[in-house]
Amino acid sequence: MPRNDEIQNAYRTIGGEHTFYDGMITCYTFLGKAVCKIIWGMNRDENNRYLQFALQGIPSDFSGKMLEVPVGTGILTMPIYTNLQKAEITCVDYSEEMMVRAQGRGDAMDLHHVTFCQGDVGALDFPDKTFDLVLSLNGFHAFPDKEDAYREIFRVLKPGGIFCGCFYVQEESKRTDWFIQRFYVPKGFFTPPFETKQSLEARLNEMYDQVQLNCVRAMASFTCVKGK
Numbered sequence: 001m002p003r004n005d006e007i008q009n010a011y012r013t014i015g016g017e018h019t020f021y022d023g024m025i026t027c028y029t030f031l032g033k034a035v036c037k038i039i040w041g042m043n044r045d046e047n048n049r050y051l052q053f054a055l056q057g058i059p060s061d062f063s064g065k066m067l068e069v070p071v072g073t074g075i076l077t078m079p080i081y082t083n084l085q086k087a088e089i090t091c092v093d094y095s096e097e098m099m100v101r102a103q104g105r106g107d108a109m110d111l112h113h114v115t116f117c118q119g120d121v122g123a124l125d126f127p128d129k130t131f132d133l134v135l136s137l138n139g140f141h142a143f144p145d146k147e148d149a150y151r152e153i154f155r156v157l158k159p160g161g162i163f164c165g166c167f168y169v170q171e172e173s174k175r176t177d178w179f180i181q182r183f184y185v186p187k188g189f190f191t192p193p194f195e196t197k198q199s200l201e202a203r204l205n206e207m208y209d210q211v212q213l214n215c216v217r218a219m220a221s222f223t224c225v226k227g228k
Contacts (some may be wrong), residue, residue, distance in 0.1 A: 019030050019101065022075040025138065039179045051076065052168055053214045053221030056138055057164025062087050064132030067156065069121050070094065070139045074102030077135070081111050090131075092119040122148035127159045136165035141190045154207060157228040163208060166221040170194040176218040195220070 023029030027036040027047035036042045042050075055076075058066075063086035068077055071091035081089055091106075093099045096118055103116040119125055121136075122145045134153050143149045157163060168190065170177050184190040195203070197215050200222070204211045208224035215221075 015159070019073060022073055025072070025075060036133055040176055040219070041173055042219075046216050050214075050216035050219040050221050051137075053216070053223075054164060054166035055080065055135075057162045057223035058084075058133065058135065062133065064088070065130060066090070066133045067092065067124075067126070067131045068137075069119075069124070069153075070098065070136070071102045071116070071143075072098050072138065072179045074105040076137060077111055077165045078102070078105045078111060078114075081106070081114050085113060086112060089114045090126075091116045092121070092124070094118065094120055122152060122153045124156050126156045127157055131155045131161060132158055133162045133164070135183055136163075138167055139165070141168040141194060143216065144191045146193070150203070150207070154226065157226045161226045162223065163226065164221075164223040166219055167196050168194065168218055169200055169215065169220040170218070172215055172220075173218040 020031060023030075023032030024035045027033055027042065027044045033044065036044070036047055040047075059082070060083070062084050066084075066087055066089045068091045069095040070087065071077065072093065074091070077091075081087070091099075091102055091114060093102065099116055099118050106114050106116065115203050121139065121143055134157050136153065140146055140149065153163060166178065168176070170180070180190055180194075185192060197213070197220055200220055201211065201213050204213065204222060204224050211222065211224040213220060213222045
């Protein structure tokens with residue numbers, strides 16, 4: 001199934017149990033569309049585009065070990081995991097509330113190949129070189145210790161493994177930067193310091209090979225490969 005169709009399937013799972021977060025991250029509900037437009041300057045097509053870039057690093061026939069951190073509510077990835085039945089997927093989030101919602105969504109979809117555990121991305125409880133792929137959607141702008149997060153993801157990823165995802169970068173949209181500094185940071189939703197597109201590109205190129213980076217407004221999406 002094309003990745004865009006999988007994203008659309010995620011939208012269809014939004015029902016009575018959806019959260020404000022779900023509507024915002026998918027740009028699907030009325031309030032979600034308002035947040036996307038006012039704060040991020042995006043319409044739904046642009047929202048879909050950055051998500052497609054972020055998720056394109058996952059092969060359609062992936063059958064290895066995968067880590068998703070943070071999983072959030074699972075609104076975006078559980079529909080994708082229905083098509084990765086041969087994979088062994090571990091989903092981690094620091095928030096117990098998010099984990100409960102993600103696991104409930106996974107259980108409802110009978111995703112027996114997906115496991116859930118609460119944990120800290122800055123101190124992952126996995127041996128070195130465990131995973132063939134690490135996915136991180138909308139996490140790094142919230143992580144309190146980003147340097148530990150970068151190191152831990154690199155540590156648990158196998159040589160030749162894929163690291164892909166997306167997060168906010170500053171200096172790409174003055175409007176978004178204004179809202180982040182005045183609302184998201186004081187409320188504790190986002191935690192500085194933040195990458196710029198240039199600093200992120202430099203960091204990924206220093207740590208990884210085959211770096212692909214794309215920005216849609218203030219959202220940077222990337223795919224890269226750990227050297228062998």
